[in-house]
Amino acid sequence: MDSSENDVWITGVGLVSSLGEGCDAHWQKLTADTQIEPVLETSAFAPYPIHPLVEIDFSKQIPRRADQRQMGKWQRLGVYTAGMALADAGIAGNETLLEKTNMIVAAGGGEREVTVDAALLETIGGPQDAEAIRNEMLMNDLRPTHFLSELSNLLAGNISIVHGVIGSSRTFMGEEMAGFSAVEIAARRIQHGQGELFLVGGAYNAERQDMLLQLDLGNILWTGAYEPLWERHSKGGGMITGSVSAFLVLESKKHALARGAQPYAQLSGIVSGRSTRTQKQALRMAEQQLKMLGAKVPKGPLAFLSGACGVEPATSQERAFAQYLADQGYDVALRGFGAILGHSMEAHFPAGLALAALASSKEQFYRPFDASESESPSTDRAAPIIVTTWGPFHGEGMALVEKIA
Amino acid sequence: MSELLDEKGRPVVVVTGIGVVTPLGRGREENWRALTNGTSGITEIERFSTEGLSTKIAGTVNFVDVDPLSGQGLALALAIESATEAIAQAEIGTKGSFPGPLFLATPPAELEWAQRKDLYTYDQDSSEKGYARLLAAARSQKFFDMYGLFQYGGVGDRLADQFGTSGQPISLSTACASGASAIQLGVEAIRRGETDAALCIGTDGSVHVEALVRFSLLSALSTQNEFPEKASKPFSKNRDGFVMSEGSAAFVFESYASAKARGAKILGVVRGCGERADNFHRTRSKPDGSANIGAIRNTLKDAGATIAEIDYINAHGTSTPENDKMEFLSLKAVFGDHLAGIPISSNKSMIGHTLTAAGAIEAAFSFLTIQTGVIPPTINCDAPDPDIELDLVPNKKRAAPVNIVLSDSFGFGGQNVCLVLAAEPA
Numbered sequence: 001m002d003s004s005e006n007d008v009w010i011t012g013v014g015l016v017s018s019l020g021e022g023c024d025a026h027w028q029k030l031t032a033d034t035q036i037e038p039v040l041e042t043s044a045f046a047p048y049p050i051h052p053l054v055e056i057d058f059s060k061q062i063p064r065r066a067d068q069r070q071m072g073k074w075q076r077l078g079v080y081t082a083g084m085a086l087a088d089a090g091i092a093g094n095e096t097l098l099e100k101t102n103m104i105v106a107a108g109g110g111e112r113e114v115t116v117d118a119a120l121l122e123t124i125g126g127p128q129d130a131e132a133i134r135n136e137m138l139m140n141d142l143r144p145t146h147f148l149s150e151l152s153n154l155l156a157g158n159i160s161i162v163h164g165v166i167g168s169s170r171t172f173m174g175e176e177m178a179g180f181s182a183v184e185i186a187a188r189r190i191q192h193g194q195g196e197l198f199l200v201g202g203a204y205n206a207e208r209q210d211m212l213l214q215l216d217l218g219n220i221l222w223t224g225a226y227e228p229l230w231e232r233h234s235k236g237g238g239m240i241t242g243s244v245s246a247f248l249v250l251e252s253k254k255h256a257l258a259r260g261a262q263p264y265a266q267l268s269g270i271v272s273g274r275s276t277r278t279q280k281q282a283l284r285m286a287e288q289q290l291k292m293l294g295a296k297v298p299k300g301p302l303a304f305l306s307g308a309c310g311v312e313p314a315t316s317q318e319r320a321f322a323q324y325l326a327d328q329g330y331d332v333a334l335r336g337f338g339a340i341l342g343h344s345m346e347a348h349f350p351a352g353l354a355l356a357a358l359a360s361s362k363e364q365f366y367r368p369f370d371a372s373e374s375e376s377p378s379t380d381r382a383a384p385i386i387v388t389t390w391g392p393f394h395g396e397g398m399a400l401v402e403k404i405a
Numbered sequence: 406m407s408e409l410l411d412e413k414g415r416p417v418v419v420v421t422g423i424g425v426v427t428p429l430g431r432g433r434e435e436n437w438r439a440l441t442n443g444t445s446g447i448t449e450i451e452r453f454s455t456e457g458l459s460t461k462i463a464g465t466v467n468f469v470d471v472d473p474l475s476g477q478g479l480a481l482a483l484a485i486e487s488a489t490e491a492i493a494q495a496e497i498g499t500k501g502s503f504p505g506p507l508f509l510a511t512p513p514a515e516l517e518w519a520q521r522k523d524l525y526t527y528d529q530d531s532s533e534k535g536y537a538r539l540l541a542a543a544r545s546q547k548f549f550d551m552y553g554l555f556q557y558g559g560v561g562d563r564l565a566d567q568f569g570t571s572g573q574p575i576s577l578s579t580a581c582a583s584g585a586s587a588i589q590l591g592v593e594a595i596r597r598g599e600t601d602a603a604l605c606i607g608t609d610g611s612v613h614v615e616a617l618v619r620f621s622l623l624s625a626l627s628t629q630n631e632f633p634e635k636a637s638k639p640f641s642k643n644r645d646g647f648v649m650s651e652g653s654a655a656f657v658f659e660s661y662a663s664a665k666a667r668g669a670k671i672l673g674v675v676r677g678c679g680e681r682a683d684n685f686h687r688t689r690s691k692p693d694g695s696a697n698i699g700a701i702r703n704t705l706k707d708a709g710a711t712i713a714e715i716d717y718i719n720a721h722g723t724s725t726p727e728n729d730k731m732e733f734l735s736l737k738a739v740f741g742d743h744l745a746g747i748p749i750s751s752n753k754s755m756i757g758h759t760l761t762a763a764g765a766i767e768a769a770f771s772f773l774t775i776q777t778g779v780i781p782p783t784i785n786c787d788a789p790d791p792d793i794e795l796d797l798v799p800n801k802k803r804a805a806p807v808n809i810v811l812s813d814s815f816g817f818g819g820q821n822v823c824l825v826l827a828a829e830p831a
Binding site: 070103107108109110114117118120121122124125131132134135136138139142143144147148151152153154156157158160161164165166167168169170171172173174175177178180181185188189192194209210212213214215216217218219223272273274391393394395397 | 453454455456457458459511513514515516518521522524525526529534535536537538539540543544546548549551552553555556557558561562565572573574575576577578579580586590593596597598599614615618619620621622623680681682683684685686687688696699816817818819820
């Protein structure tokens with residue numbers, strides 16, 4: 001067998017964020033002549049700025065109201081975007097292909113019924129602060145469907161129900177690295193003949209106080225007036241989250257060719273690790289990962305979609321890695337995609353990969369995402385693209401995306 | 406050397422270490438003794454008040470110290486228990502340095518009422534309400550430990566630190582099939598040749614009030630509170646829901662070649678794994694059983710096993726009206742007349758439904774069945790369901806040579822995974 005038959009091709013992309021819906025909307029905004037401004041909501045969740053989701057008519061991908069009612073917003077968002085990716089890949093509605101589509105979804109979940117929580121919290125410390133009262137309130141006020149709408153594996157479950165993906169269904173958890181692992185495991189399985197056709201991705205709804213709480217227990221969120229991604233380090237750093245969903249269809253080259261699928265790009269390499277994060281270990285890890293991607297990254301123009309999350313010292317280390325690349329003789333164009341989309345946890349890496357696939361297919365790269373990034377005219381052609389995503393405290397991932405020759 | 410590869414040319418995957426903890430006890434020996442004696446681990450809940458709740462029983466692990474107690478904290482503690490036992494049995498690696506990746510089935514992380522209360526009462530003078538007050542407490546920078554544990558990858562990160570597994574740990578949830586999925590991911594990694602060994606764990610410590618209420622509201626739980634040990638009665642006519650439980654099982658899996666080379670004792674083989682997703686309903690299977698049937702058939706195919714080879718079926722057998730009926734119909738569709746001659750039992754009749762951990766715990770018991778030639782019973786088999794004709798190994802264990810086991814896991818959300826587990830080739 002030709003060993004390249006199991007190369008990993010990206011044949012479908014669904015992407016939704018604060019910037020818009022779909023590849024075209026993102027491409028137009030991110031390559032426009034004028035410096036793009038991030039879309040922000042600064043008052044509703046103050047002191048936390050967030051990037052709110054663009055208005056979406058969910059019924060375009062989730063026609064049954066009854067299905068929509070069964071889902072939390074993050075699930076609706078993910079099911080919607082998964083449908084976009086399936087349609088884009090020419091798989092939607094094709095039962096023969098859906099039956100062999102393996103799904104790996106990266107999911108958090110836990111969207112709470114905040115009004116019920118607030119009412120219960122009010123009883124704390126009062127005369128009604130008793131377990132019996134709490135039990136009664138939970139039994140009466142929780143909706144049965146709400147449990148399912150906050151359950152991590154039910155994003156994948158709803159994708160099966162709404163879009164008919166039934167080959168297999170797995171859900172990875174673990175914040176941004178879950179999004180990375182979902183793609184990495186799918187790619188490895190394709191390379192080793194453990195499946196030919198995959199749907200991978202994740203969704204994150206930033207517009208919720210319960211989600212902000214989950215993160216700011218770690219004091220990692222940026223508060224107060226907005227600062228661009230690469231400028232936050234001087235004030236201690238911090239993450240600004242964004243509502244994003246990204247799904248991709250990955251398939252073997254052989255499978256894509258056989259069904260005449262039009263690929264965006266090839267996922268030529270993907271590696272992950274877990275450094276101790278002491279003494280610049282994350283930077284050393286990234287250097288090592290570049291070597292593992294090895295000869296596939298020739299010196300010359302190199303596009304770098306960094307998933308830097310804004311939290312320190314991780315973000316300064318990612319910036320230092322861009323400098324390392326320059327020192328190694330690469331002509332680097334750095335774009336922190338979290339600067340413009342916000343950090344989107346499980347959806348973050350899939351979103352970066354979607355942007356990389358899109359740029360590869362267009363043979364052009366993006367204008368700077370924030371003012372501190374420099375223009376690099378030399379990357380206005382088919383340069384390889386590396387995409388990174390690191391957790392704020394654990395986990396480092398790097399992928400290489402190339403144009404298909 | 407052909408025995409080191411399966412008929413598809415893939416590395417054979419063997420198990421060299423097993424650890425388990427359930428409400429029945431700590432470790433393989435305690436559990437196996439209780440399980441084969443038909444002991445129930447289901448009791449009245451003492452962990453929290455059940456006043457006003459329709460279900461007041463569960464299987465709880467109360468002999469592992471976790472302070473402060475939380476579902477996440479208990480899931481972590483139970484996983485440490487089972488992984489420590491598995492690694493010790495395998496005699497692999499060095500302390501704090503396991504030579505392979507971690508695949509972990511763990512419940513979705515969530516703050517519970519104890520944590521919310523701690524946050525809410527942090528500033529007694531606050532005039533804020535609801536989440537604004539919780540967020541203000543978070544900004545005090547006093548809750549970093551809570552942050553770490555209650556991330557979705559929190560338990561996995563701590564286990565990776567403690568056992569020194571390689572690379573990025575993978576935490577996953579496929580509902581009640583999660584434990585089997587963790588095993589499947591480890592098997593796939595070894596088959597790809599990426600690693601010689603993998604640590605696969607399923608863990609769950611979710612018996613807390615809100616989890617119980619949520620399953621109650623879905624009408625999924627048994628409400629037969631009067632005799633807790635009788636409540637879980639898989640495949641019986643009067644079954645009325647599952648009984649929540651918790652526990653953990655861990656495995657050291659290795660390539661046969663690597664295990665042999667280091668002289669490890671081989672405890673069994675994972676012959677095959679298979680899955681199939683259902684797209685019918687969030688909590689119910691397709692009426693024709695095609696997703697469950699597909700999962701079983703894909704598993705047999707992956708294992709290269711025929712229906713005649715299966716000596717015993719370790720059922721998903723939750724004791725819900727829906728699952729047990731669908732599981733029987735699916736098995737009948739695959740095994741046909743053969744089914745009547747295959748003993749099948751549900752460990753959940755004794756330990757309850759350990760949810761995220763179930764697929765792993767039941768795989769552990771399946772390996773022990775193979776090793777000892779003893780099939781644990783289905784207890785509470787007193788009122789047979791006339792529509793379910795199965796040899797349930799009712800109420801008393803049975804001695805029988807068992808070489809190959811099919812273990813089923815069917816989850817809410819349509820995630821179905823089965824395993825074929827076997828003895829080491831003679």
